[in-house]
Amino acid sequence: MAVKASEISVGDTFDEVLVEDLKRTQLVMYSGASGDYNPLHSDDIYSREVAGYPGVFAHGMLTMGMTGRVVTDLFGHENVKKYGVRFTNQVWPGDDLKSQAVVEDVREEGGEILVDIKLTTTNQNGDVVVMGNATGRVDP
Amino acid sequence: MADEKVIKFPVEATHIMMFGRSIGDYAADGADPADVVAPPTFPQSVAQFDPDYFLRPKLGEPWFGSGRNPSGIEGKPSSSGRLHAEQHFEFERPVRPGDVLYVTTKDGKTWEKESKRAGKLVFSERITEYRDGNGDLVCTARGVGVTTERPVDQG
Numbered sequence: 001m002a003v004k005a006s007e008i009s010v011g012d013t014f015d016e017v018l019v020e021d022l023k024r025t026q027l028v029m030y031s032g033a034s035g036d037y038n039p040l041h042s043d044d045i046y047s048r049e050v051a052g053y054p055g056v057f058a059h060g061m062l063t064m065g066m067t068g069r070v071v072t073d074l075f076g077h078e079n080v081k082k083y084g085v086r087f088t089n090q091v092w093p094g095d096d097l098k099s100q101a102v103v104e105d106v107r108e109e110g111g112e113i114l115v116d117i118k119l120t121t122t123n124q125n126g127d128v129v130v131m132g133n134a135t136g137r138v139d140p
Numbered sequence: 141m142a143d144e145k146v147i148k149f150p151v152e153a154t155h156i157m158m159f160g161r162s163i164g165d166y167a168a169d170g171a172d173p174a175d176v177v178a179p180p181t182f183p184q185s186v187a188q189f190d191p192d193y194f195l196r197p198k199l200g201e202p203w204f205g206s207g208r209n210p211s212g213i214e215g216k217p218s219s220s221g222r223l224h225a226e227q228h229f230e231f232e233r234p235v236r237p238g239d240v241l242y243v244t245t246k247d248g249k250t251w252e253k254e255s256k257r258a259g260k261l262v263f264s265e266r267i268t269e270y271r272d273g274n275g276d277l278v279c280t281a282r283g284v285g286v287t288t289e290r291p292v293d294q295g
Contacts, residue, residue: 019164029162033155035187038195039205039212049210052291060224065163065181077167077177077234084228084282090292134180 002076005113005138010103014074018066018097018121022058027093030062058091063130067121070099074117075136081114085132089123096124101134112137146242149186149270151178153237159185178235183270183279184227186243223292225263226284232277241270241278248282259289 019026027041036059039046047053064085071083091097099121106115119132153173159182160168168176187193197203202213235241248265255261263286270279 026162029158033159033162034185035190035193036184036195037197037205043205045206045210046204046212050204050206061181061184061227062163064227065159065165065179068180069163069165072165072167072179077179080180080231080234082228082230083180084226086226087224 002079002136003074003115003138005106005115005140008103008106008115008138010105012103014070014101014117016070016073016099016101018069018099020096022091022093022095022097024056024093027056027058027062030059030065034059034061036061054092056093058093058095060087060130063087063091063097063121064132066097067099067119067130067132070101070119071117071134071136074101075115075134075138079137080134081137082135083132084134085119085130087129088131089127089129091123091129095129097121097129099130104133106138113140114138144244145192146244147186147190149183149189149241149243151182151235151237151239151241155185155188156182156237173237176237180229180231181227182235183229183241183243183268183281186241186268186270189243222285222287224283225286226282228282230280232279235270235278239278240273242273242275243268243270245269255288257293258291261289262287 031037031042041056041059044055047056101117101119104116104118114135115138116135121130122128153176156176156178157168165179204212245266245268248267250264253261266283268281271277
């Protein structure tokens with residue numbers, strides 16, 4: 001259920017576990033669904049021997065997609081107005097990711113109530129992998 | 141002019157379900173398509189409908205993933221090394237099954253930066269507009285890619 005304006009205040013936080021022990025299979029699922037078949041994300045031999053990485057790593061868009069669950073859980077899919085991120089570290093198979101949303105503003109614009117949130121997704125070492133912002137429409 | 145290309149993107153409930161599953165969003169699983177709304181990053185999967193998308197293997201054409209040899213294409217260097225630095229979506233309205241979107245992409249700004257972990261970084265922006273059949277804007281996506289001088293140091 002989407003939050004209501006009356007239920008939230010600036011500074012409120014919402015935490016969500018995005019994935020535990022990220023599997024290579026999930027990278028393949030994301031490749032198949034999104035159409036991004038870059039072998040860096042599905043082909044360990046290519047990633048190691050040709051591209052020079054320790055192995056396959058997650059699409060940035062997979063991490064952004066998982067982080068987006070915090071946004072859609074909070075606002076509901078139909079109420080997302082804006083969602084943007086910066087990718088700050090790579091995500092690897094085996095990673096545990098969790099995300100935190102912080103309410104930055106609750107405001108009125110064009111007859112709607114909008115909520116701005118800041119998002120931070122971190123791995124099991126506390127490294128930030130994605131930083132983002134989102135805006136959603138909420139009911140009073 | 142690649143920039144003038146228009147990609148027709150029919151939005152389907154099953155595609156949204158598969159995309160959702162891949163990011164751990166099960167809202168579309170078993171839902172009536174009339175109740176489904178695409179996750180905010182779904183517009184990126186327009187790649188499926190781009191006939192020229194370079195990150196999809198095509199029958200009869202060389203592909204740069206591993207096969208008999210690690211590079212897939214003998215003697216060809218690795219992919220550009222282009223990584224995703226930023227991505228932003230802005231919605232005028234939600235994207236739903238049954239939408240047919242017409243998608244155009246144009247170049248934005250470019251800039252450079254020096255980094256300890258990957259050498260010289262060249263950033264470039266791509267702006268993608270998703271419009272409905274009436275030409276009304278549904279979603280704008282802004283992506284920033286970065287080309288690194290060498291693989292990102294993991295140390």
